[in-house]
Amino acid sequence: MSSSMSSLSEEIQCSVCLDVFTDPVTTPCGHNFCKICLNKCWDTSQTCSCPYCKETFKQRPDLKINTTLRELVDHCKKKSPEKKLEVLCDICEERKLKALKSCLVCQSSYCETHLEPHLRVAGLKKHKLMDPVSNLEDYICQKHERPLDLFCRDDQTCVCSICTVTDHKNHNTVPIEEESEEKKVEKDMQQMIQNRIKKIQDIRHSAEVRKKAAEKQEEMLIEELEQEITELKMRDTELEQLSHTEDHLHLLQVSQHDLSDQ
Structure with a gap:
């Protein structure tokens, strides 16, 4: 995570539960907390004070969701990879430690x-x-x-x-x-089967591509030979026509030219 993203994560973290805000609310002194965290603090205390700066309020503030902050939290959750929720110890009273x-x-x-x-x-x-x-x-x-x-x-x-x-x-x-282990083995086996099916499909696709390329090359070669046959037949016809003339010199010149082209 970049330093800017890390800094932003700290800005959207509740100082009571140390997690990303859930339904963030803002106190009159300007600090932000999860609505449920702040209500818990005030429900168990005789006075309503800010958990962060300890400023006391004469009357319990009417907490409204900070929609701008909530939208920012939602945006960050989408951008950041989801991490496994940290479970805290149910027995710790002061600072709750991570559960083992x-x-x-x-x-x-x-x-x-x-x-x-x-x-x-x-x-x-x-x-x-x-x-x-x-x-x-x-x-x-x-x-x-x-x-x-x-x-x-x-x-x-x-x-x-x-x-x-x-x-x-x-x-x-x-x-x-036991069931979980069997399900895992079954899942791994299914994955192995799918991997091999995909490999077969890839081989078949590759063979098909090579086959089409070879067929295209054969077609081009056949077309080339057929074109040469057509041209040779035309020359043969021309020579046949010339053979009936008395221009023997021209006939020899044409014949020598055809032989040199071969």
């Missing part, structure tokens, strides 16, 4: 420090950890509130352990990691 893992059982994400009990305590060691995600609820069974750690091949859907003894009883279920 998410726990499907606790339904929380942890930084390196707060993850430590899951690596040490016997009961927590059994919890299912995964790379940090912001949408943990999508990995939990809405019906039984258990991790979706199995895959039902009969219904082609993710299920939890309780699902396998209720709605998906006697169905063909496998660990989600």
Whole structure:
């Protein structure tokens, strides 16, 4: 990223969540924040002050979306390559650190420090950890509130352990990691097949191009020979006509000229 783009990115970054603005609003003191971030700050405080410069407002300002800034944010998002959303630790109170893992059982994400009990305590060691995600609820069974750690091949859907003894009883279920690995292998295999199909198409196209070029060259050569045959026949006719004349000298001159052309 260029220095100008980097500088612009800082201008459209909320100082509370440290991410690009979502529905940016401007305080009376002129500083910008995400609307949800600013409302959270004021909802948990007895006074309404600017999180950046700490200026206090007597009345809670009526926050309106800064449309110009929002358009700038949208423009920058389109121009910049999309980066993976950073997941923050749910336990950190002051400055939230980057999460190292998410726990499907606790339904929380942890930084390196707060993850430590899951690596040490016997009961927590059994919890299912995964790379940090912001949408943990999508990995939990809405019906039984258990991790979706199995895959039902009969219904082609993710299920939890309780699902396998209720709605998906006697169905063909496998660990989600196993299904994911098989899907990956299948996808790689399909890609290999597509690559080879394309290679065959390229070879056929190349052969067709060469064939057409050879056919064109043959046609040109045939046309050339046919033209020569036509010219020779015309000369032969001319010689035939001359042979009936008494101008023997002219006949010899024409014959010698034709021989020299060959």
